[in-house]
Amino acid sequence: SRPRRFGKSLLTSTLRTYFEGPKELFEGLAIEKLETEWTQYPVLHFDMSLGKHLDKDALNRYLHNMLENNEIRLGITTREAQDTNIRLTNLIMDAYAKYGKQVVVLIDEYDAPLLDVVHEERDLPTLRNVMRNFYSPLKACDPYLRYVFLTGITKFSQLSIFSELNNIQNISMVKEYAALCGITEKEMRTQMDADLDAFAEKTGMDKEQLVEKLKSYYDGYHFTWPSPDIYNPYSLMNAF
Template structure:
């Protein structure tokens, strides 16, 4: 029977009543509810945070009928109904000083119509405090507080320091109420993409347990490989048949495209749920998560912090830095991790440091394509066309066309990038190298003032040396001196040795030399 895939549906009740497929996470939800009181969870967008909130809401409403056949149905015996304050900050656009106030005021007015108000409660935080207390007193049961996308207002105003400070101060006071109302609260969970550290938003709420990097709850959002193979067995077979692939090939492609997220050093592989559901619904592989939108502020942070994109291949971060984005203007790595563009690839126990990298091909290729027009000048303005032309030039051995296209990437270099031309040319070449690597074999090395690159196709091998403010002759001579072409001496493919010089004065490629073997 064809499954109903809950794409875009974040209501647990709708999923259960509509007979949509549901990966049973309720044993973990039960564990969460029973083992603690105040929680914070950070996960990338479209990873199921809102569904988790909705599941908890149904559980604390005592909706036993929705959990029949699930793990929770066997685990919970009492099914008590608690008063619930569910704040969803996802729906509003936050771009003015009044936007956040209007959103919070609207939610508070709704709760006050149910639980009452007092004239003395004049501020947002005082009103929230009064609502929590009266909800507990009127119902005789402590309150459950569920806050979805707590950080949405601040993420939307990154770059606007005045509004950021205003929002942060408002939310700090608002969320801080929960600590003073502890005796009236049964359970609280805040979710978001990023974590603004305890010195800012959470400084008045320092009793939160951050489970974002907690092994116990690593698979609370997302789909594990075990869950994928167990609950989507027929879907995998059908996907393979529709795309001319064996079951083994289909599983390998799913893993390459959508797997690879790790939220702790010991976490099992987590697949992107949004991409998996879309793949099975449409029966084709695509960049579903990435195409829902990459925030341009991430690129601005990379540029502002003078980030060398080559570091994506060897990035490291300590545990403390990954848990906060407060230094994002000088170090964009934590927000890239928390947003899902980088993930944990390994762990150095001695130094408590994480090795980071792209989680999978969907993110790696999508993000690299997204970066190209942000760093390079495109004559056509069309990234896909430029990449396709690049690859075609390489495959047919048209070296001059390839280099002319590369040269055009550096025309009209923006002034703010031209101030650090070496970093700029390294970043553009890294993007080009990564994009070529999706269609050819490519190796890339960088050190001060120079880059060497090897690109292989079925007919050609290109050995390239790039210099800054040297000469093309010196670059070509270095290929000879360092014997870069020696590993290919017995290879039947045609070999090109290419020396390229970048000129700071010209703000681009000044000259190239080609030697054929």
């Protein structure tokens, strides 16, 4: 889990591209040397960000639409299934059978359909059951899954969607992944060094003055202790 505008969707799409195997897109990056096989896996990618402000029926239609889009992209014929969990199970099994490889499942903003009703007693239980039902195959299909990754805004356990999924690890506040999203000061000073020079010249400040100014505005995120200083990427990019 990370705040809004923190690069979660970019991270998810990067993982999708990596697992789909086009090595040439990663030339010059660390992964080019770290990865030696570049195995292509079937990838299911679900973006829940547009599933907001929906009632039960509309949410079910939205989930079926995303399942259909993944089926079309992977060239898999839809098997009759009214329930989203059965359809997702069929999709995972059929992708595994067709490609002979375990399936990668990427879910961006897993909690989006529930955020606008998270404090409501009337609608939350109904929509939570819809999402819990949809995610349930992630445990039942474990032998057929190579990798599962989810992003969201809320704490992983807060919405009680995954009470049955004991095979997923929450890395939100694990030290090794503290800087996975966002921009660290080290990254800003190295990868954006030429931009800092241009920014400083434009504003009439020397570089260190500028860095201190940027730090006072956009630094302050820490997801572990100890943690590197994390800058809000969206705000920092807007400043540049």
